[in-house]
Amino acid sequence: MxxxxxxxxxxxxxxxxxxxxxxxxxxxxxxxxxxxxxxxxxxxxxxxxxxxxxxxxxxxxxxxxxxxxxxxxxVPPAPARRRGPAASYEELARVSSRAWRPVESERLGEWELRAAAGFTRRANSVLPLGDPGLPLDEALTVVRRWYGDRDLPAYVQTATGAEGTQELLCAELERRDWTREVTAELWTGALAPIADLAEASEVVLSREADEAWLARYQRKGVSEVALRVLGWGSPRSSEAESGGGPSVWFATVPGSSAGAAPAAIGRCVVDGRWAGFAAVEVDPALRRRGLASAVMAALARRALDEGASASWLQVETDNAGARALYAGMGFSAHHAYHHYRAPVSAGNQR
CATH class of the missing domain: 2.30.30.520 (SH3 type barrels.)
Known part of the structure; x- marks a missing residue:
């Protein structure tokens, strides 16, 4: 004081x-x-x-x-973290956005409007990095209309807790009765220590999310659009083939019997120096046996082979088990992110 x-x-x-x-x-x-x-x-x-x-x-x-x-x-900005790789909020926001690539996007000034038929808010929300080129009320009107035309609710993804994040925009959205529906955190960590973790069982890596992988994935009824969001960046895409885009790997620990759902799965998006982990899921009956660590270790080794050195993941604030697991691997919180939904009465929201 x-x-x-x-x-x-x-x-x-x-x-x-x-x-x-x-x-x-x-x-x-x-x-x-x-x-x-x-x-x-x-x-x-x-x-x-x-x-x-x-x-x-x-x-x-x-x-x-x-x-x-x-x-x-x-007071000065929060001191730099002592653990994990150095990174700005903007760098991580862009990297994590590319990991959940929308099937449709449009620029509004420096904002990016993203849509993917409603599959994951991360691919169906505005990424407001910079100036929209319009006064805020006018920009939000454009946003509501754009998502309404696609029969989608309008979301804006914001962040707090790091230098360059959007506390002021959060406050302005709240003044306009936008509702914060989801809060999670983006954590970062060094990649090599994860690759050094022991594997508890066989892990199979693939460029595609096959039927077995999808059988364990928590989102049921995955559509063709969802598969595009999950699998964007595979070598089949021209951007990745030219070296300009991320690559995606899917990991599977086979089930105990033929035809059984996998014991565990995971997904990793390699984008320059970053490896982003997601969809790490384990059969509830087989938890606490090192399967999640095995999946991440296998993916980390592949990411190291592709030139990555740092890693990130997103975890909800109330997922105590996952947070304890990731903290034990050396991850720590970089910033919090939030999804604000437009008032139902605004524009032509459903």
Missing amino acids: EISATGRLVVRITAADVGKRVSVRRLAKPGVTDTKFTDTVGVLTSWDDGVLLITRRDGESVRIPESSLVAGKI
């Missing part, structure tokens, strides 16, 4: 500091001077009508009455 030369706490932030990362201390019970203090660190996203709105790393917004402040200061 900011302390003056006389030893008193001082508020050294104003409404002019909106958009900056701040640390504030406030009274837990406004107006009660002998109550406990509460500290909040995050991006100051607004200061209107005597109320501060601060967005924390996890994307949660905290409303703080100006009258309850006892101290406050601007």
Whole structure:
């Protein structure tokens, strides 16, 4: 906290500091001077009508009455992580977007509108990196119309918690009654330690998601569009053949008997220095036997052979088991990301 030369706490932030990362201390019970203090660190996203709105790393917004402040200061961006590869938010946002390639996209200024018949929000949402080239309300009108024309709900994917993320945009969407439906995190880690993990059983790698792999995949009734999203970047694509696009690998641990669903599966997208893991799923009856680690190790070794050195994955905030597994492999959170859905009453949303 900011302390003056006389030893008193001082508020050294104003409404002019909106958009900056701040640390504030406030009274837990406004107006009660002998109550406990509460500290909040995050991006100051607004200061209107005597109320501060601060967005924390996890994307949660905290409303703080100006009258309850006892101290406050601007703080530098969150320090660089000590684990894992260095990377900017923008680099990771673009790499992860290419791993869930939409079947249709369109530019709106520097924003990318993405659609894939509704298969995964990551391929059916706006990636708002930069300026849309229009005032925000006009841009959101275009977004709602574009998705409405495709009979899809309008989503905007935002991020919080790292330098260059979109806390201000999150706050503006919330003011316009957009609803945050999903929050997850993108984690990064070194690739080589994953490749060194011991394999608990045979792992078969393929360029395609075959029927056996799909039998274990948690999304049932996978459509042709979904297969294109999952498999984009295979050597069959002209972009990958020319060296300009990612490549995709699917891993399968065969089931215990002929015709049985696989014991475990996984997917890896190799894109330059990055290997992105996804769809790591294990038969519930066979969990805690090292199968997920075996799948990731096999995929990591293939990614190393293709020149990757760093890795990323996406994990939901309430998936305690997966988070413990990935932390044990050396992964750590880089930023949180969120999907905001347009109000149902807006435009021609279904």
